[in-house]
Amino acid sequence: MAxxxxxxxxxxxxxxxTTFDDVCRGCGRTYIEVARWVAMSAEEKEVVWRRILAEGYPRRN
Known part of the structure; x- marks a missing residue:
């Protein structure tokens, strides 16, 4: 594996x-991904990273 x-x-x-939104406007993760982040494997986190970067996140206001 690479x-x-x-x-x-x-x-x-x-x-x-994430209080009123399904997806955080700052980082692009779902509230479930935010809650599970510390328990996710590196591979699971990488899947999330690739998706949010493709969608233009994380965003700083």
């Missing part, structure tokens, strides 16, 4: 909005 790219520990940019 090595995973170096990434920050979390895509969080401290612009959280």
């Amino acid at each position: 090595a995973l790219p170096e990434r920050p520990d979390t895509p969080c940019v401290a612009v959280c909005s």
